[in-house]
Amino acid sequence: MDPRRLLIFREVARSGSISGAARALGWTQPAVSQHLRALEREAGCTLLLRATTGVELTEPGRALLARADAVAGELHVAREELAELTSLRRGRVRLAAYPSAAATLVPRAMARLRATHPDVDVALTEAEPPEALALLESGDVDLALVFGYDDPGDDPAGGRALVWRPLVDEPVDLMLPPDHRLARRRSVAVADLADQPWIVGCVRCRAHTLRVCATAGFEPDVRHESDDYVVVQNLVAVGLGVALLPRTATEAFRHADVVVRPGRAFGTRTYGTVHREGALGVPATAALAAVLATG
Amino acid sequence: MDPRRLLIFREVARSGSISGAARALGWTQPAVSQHLRALEREAGCTLLLRATTGVELTEPGRALLARADAVAGELHVAREELAELTSLRRGRVRLAAYPSAAATLVPRAMARLRATHPDVDVALTEAEPPEALALLESGDVDLALVFGYDDPGDDPAGGRALVWRPLVDEPVDLMLPPDHRLARRRSVAVADLADQPWIVGCVRCRAHTLRVCATAGFEPDVRHESDDYVVVQNLVAVGLGVALLPRTATEAFRHADVVVRPGRAFGTRTYGTVHREGALGVPATAALAAVLATG
DNA sequence: GCCGAGCCATAACTACTGCTTATGATGCCC
DNA sequence: GGGCATCATAAGCAGTAGTTATGGCTCGGC
Structure with a gap:
């Protein structure tokens, strides 16, 4: 059963005549008439009695109209919901x-x-x-x-x-203990850190640290590992090692006793x-x- | 929003892929694909994410699916109700x-x-x-x-x-009081009743009686009028007049004291x-x- | 590692659905 | 009784809604 025919039928019932429904739909009268004939063929019985004054629903017609109303209601709700979702009134x-x-x-x-x-x-x-x-x-x-x-x-x-979709490139900084010998320098070279104990983060952060060190010609002595930038900074703060952290990490949490040194060689994170x-x-x-x- | 597209979309959601829905519908894959594109254009947002493994509904898609299910349910009920009415299991x-x-x-x-x-x-x-x-x-x-x-x-x-649609022609009979002088005759002519008091029924029955009498050449002396064949027979039974009643009336109720005489000249009722x-x-x-x- | 079998989309073509126009019949109303 | 409303039907045309053909992409297996 074609649901569009159901809605056409509903319009006919609403306006009380086939011609009226055609006007409401912006169609011609025979178009609606043909749809109704097809609908009645599908239904297997007469849905409305034709007269020169218009049409009147039969009992099966009234039963079908109730369903057509329900379908129209669901379609209305569907449109409403989609409009809410697309206009961000909901979501x-x-x-x-x-x-x-x-x-x-x-x-x-x-x-x-x-x-x-x-x-x-x-x-x-x-x-x-x-x-x-x-x-x-x-x-x-x-x-x-x-x-x-x-x-x-x-x-x-x-x-x-x-x-x-890349958004922002942020620099990677070096974290040093406050009393570290390198902490006084304005800039620190990676090669200067070859003999330091290192603290690394997650798998990919660790890979980055290893790469930075490899570029400088050494393999770091990794002592501690932690994803957590608060943990990393606390380890650095008490002098247990040095670490590389992206700028966001120190924006999120900055340990008072950690010295942050920027440096091109530390790379960038995107x-x-x-x-x-x-x-x-x-x-x-x-x-x-x-x-x-x-x- | 075309409700047929809603049902196609529902089939896609059910089978988990556009190709699967096409198979279920007996169509080719591009046909379904084009319908979905049109539906998404109507909806104003993406309804499902395409992948090589099939499709997956988005949030608006899930919302729309609920409506599509409701529409499908209503259509199912509509078919059921019409089937009941056409097969006379209800009506x-x-x-x-x-x-x-x-x-x-x-x-x-x-x-x-x-x-x-x-x-x-x-x-x-x-x-x-x-x-x-x-x-x-x-x-x-x-x-x-x-x-x-x-x-x-x-x-x-x-x-x-x-x-x-005419169904049955039934004879019209003459009702006579039991002790009437004509009650002994096997057949009575209309002309014999010219001087009798008459009892007539509803407008059209009265017209018939007048016509039968006019054909026999007289105008009856109408004393009593009643639609009710029980009333008419009781009036006849106590001798207050004669009357014409169709056969159905005496089948429905037959007063014991009324003499019923058939006769071609009394006409027929259909x-x-x-x-x-x-x-x-x-x-x-x-x-x-x-x-x-x-x- | 590459080929095949799924999935998807798109473009171009076609045929049939679904509309229009045209016409006729009927009934109501002024 | 003529005009205007309703309906149906037939015929024709156009646009929708299918088809076929093709290409891109992933996943899985040999």
């Missing part, structure tokens, strides 16, 4: 972000989004980039905020069918958004991606 | 019938209909033919059981846009069904008309 988007971003730029972006679209809900999941990509691919989040280092072969999208192909077609996702990009 | 038909028929052949017909189709309800309204036709035209009944006499100009359908053009397209109405015709 929900799930975001995965790495810890230091989740502590800094993500809350700011969420606040900006809420200011313009208070009924768009953002669900945040803290996750390191590899996990974030997995969440993206499994459909558990709509958008991921990840980072990559300027090292060859470090592709944030992981070679998968995902769209990577953060940005990743999403599945086409995911920005969902207004709420696009809005969050946009507000993250302007942050 | 309702409103009948108007004149009193003597309502007392005799209509109950028998209703009983036969109930035997074969117990859930088809018949609503009976007792009404003399003119009133029955009015009920038919106002849409208050679906079928009318009316009668007409074999007099010129007596058209049961009343010249209106109604379909008249009963049958009347309905609006196309009304038999409704199965319940057709079934009642059919069972009345076989009665």
Whole structure:
């Protein structure tokens, strides 16, 4: 049963005549007449009695009209809901972000989004980039905020069918204990750190540190490992080693006793958004991606 | 928003891929793909994310799917209801019938209909033919059981846009008091009744009596008038006059003291069904008309 | 590591659906 | 009784909605 015919039938019932329905639909009378004939053939019985004064529903016609009204109602609700979602009067988007971003730029972006679209809900999941990509691919989040280092072969999208949009390049800084001999220098060369104990972070941060050291001609003496930039800074602060941390980490938390030294040779880290192909077609996702990009 | 596209979208969601939906619908993959594109254009946002492994709904897609399910449900119910009505597992038909028929052949017909189709309800309204036709035209009944006499100009359908189907010709009989001088004769001529007091019924029955008498060359002395065949017979029984009654009336009720004399000259009455053009397209109405015709 | 089998989209073509125009019949109303 | 409303039907045409053909992409297996 063609549901469009049901709606045409409903219009006929509403206006009380085939000609009236045709006018309401912007069609000619025979067009509606033919649809009704087809509908009655499908229905297997007469739905309305024709007279020169108009038409009148039969019992099956009245039964069918109730269903047609219900269908029209559902279509109306569907249009309403879609309009709400596209105009961002409603919506929900799930975001995965790495810890230091989740502590800094993500809350700011969420606040900006809420200011313009208070009924768009953002669900945040803290996750390191590899996990974030997995969440993206499994459909558990709509958008991921990840980072990559300027090292060859470090592709944030992981070679998968995902769209990577880099947003900001941030410098990587050296963390030194306050009483360290190098802490007095304005700039520190990587080679100066060859004999130091090192503290490294997550897998990819560790790889970056190793690469930076390799470029300077040595393999670092890795003593401690932690994803957590608060932990890393506390280790550095008490003199247990040196470390490289991206700028966001020290923006999120800055240990009073840690000396931060910038340096080109420490490299840069780039953060940005990743999403599945086409995911920005969902207004709420696009809005969050946009507000993250302007942050 | 084209509701057919909604159902196509639902099939895609159900099968998890565009190709799968196309197979289920007996179409090719591009046909479904194009419908989805059109639906997304109507919706104003992306409804599903395409991947090489299939598709996955977005948030607006999930919202729309709920509506699509509701529409599909309504269509299913519509088909079910129509099937019940066409197969006479359910239904309702409103009948108007004149009193003597309502007392005799209509109950028998209703009983036969109930035997074969117990859930088809018949609503009976007792009404003399003119009133029955009015009920038919106002849409208050679906079928009318009316009668007409074999007099010129007596058209049961009343010249209106109604379909008249004659069913049975029944003789009209003479009612005589038991001790009447003519009661001993086997046959009575109309002319023999010229000096009798007469009892007549409804407007059209009265017209028939006047016509029968006029044919015999006299105008009857009408003393009493009553639609009710029980009243008429009681008046005759106590000798207050003679009367003409159709056979159905004496089948419905036969006063013990009334002498019934048949006679060709008394004329015949024809009963049958009347309905609006196309009304038999409704199965319940057709079934009642059919069972009345076989009665 | 590459080929095949899925998935998807797009472009171009075609045929049939679905509308229009034209016409006729009927009934109501002034 | 003529004009205007309703309806249906037939015939014709155009645009929708399918088709076929093609290409890109991933995943999985040999």
